[in-house]
Amino acid sequence: MFSKACEYGIRAVIYIWSQNTKGVKLGVKDICKEIDAPEFFTAKILQSLAKQDLVSSTKGPNGGFYISDDQENMRLLDLVKAIDGDKLFKGCGLGLKQCSESHPCPIHNDYKAIRENLAKLLSEKTIKGLAKEVVSGKATLSTILE
Amino acid sequence: MFSKACEYGIRAVIYIWSQNTKGVKLGVKDICKEIDAPEFFTAKILQSLAKQDLVSSTKGPNGGFYISDDQENMRLLDLVKAIDGDKLFKGCGLGLKQCSESHPCPIHNDYKAIRENLAKLLSEKTIKGLAKEVVSGKATLSTILE
DNA sequence: AATTAAAAAGACATTTTTATCTTTAATTAG
């Protein structure tokens, strides 16, 4: 469904949020240890998100990534789009060059419904909300063996 | 969502079905021209499906791919699983090593719902039914520019 | 039997995705 980059990106940002108490900044190394993701690869993703102004960062000692006030209401949909683009939300399920109402593929209507359902879900989920789940211990960002 | 291989595979099989009147066999070349897919790549996919007994084939002059009687009730879900496996239906949306009820990721419940919804849809769609849409002209298997 | 046509199999090439390592620039602490 989502690319690896997107999976790491989402987990990283949720983790940043979950620790984001009053100007605390988190280094890539810490983040990646916590979410069990490859360090340099995840760094690239976060750098890209910073460029797109979805997260903030500062260099130097005690630097790291954090969420600023105006980034507070980021939705999961924004994050996914920033990393994976909108092919998932616009493209044809059977790979036709364009998804079209007038010349639909045989699964168009159903696929479109699923797609829109997914987009709705992702737009209703804020990172803040997801982070709360993690903070409260109801959810986790790295595999815990049974 | 689906891999390219899966997209081509689905389109190819639906096309075979749409032409499958009384023992007619279709060559890869014809199929790929019709569905606008790369020939040799699609051939590989069909060969794999033939090995898994989801489609039938014969070599030699007038040979090609076709659907036998016992393959008639193939569901779209079977096809997707045969090509892409079941990661889409079993895996965690955020890429945790396992999707788990007891140690869920923050989107587990919603993602699971989407996933199951998708599986249900794909299991309700028979290739026969999708092919009918194409035969009747309601749907297409290759891009038609507006 | 020989020829031909087509899938099957295998080898190879390209592109994209994922991952790692190195160098540079910015910022803070001392």
Added chain:
DNA sequence: CTAATTAAAGATAAAAATGTCTTTTTAATT
């Protein structure tokens, strides 16, 4: 100001997915 620390940028590598070409096998037709 200097040293230390960290993100940013750039270069490289490895793996996976996608795509193409060649050879082999099978089966029909002549």
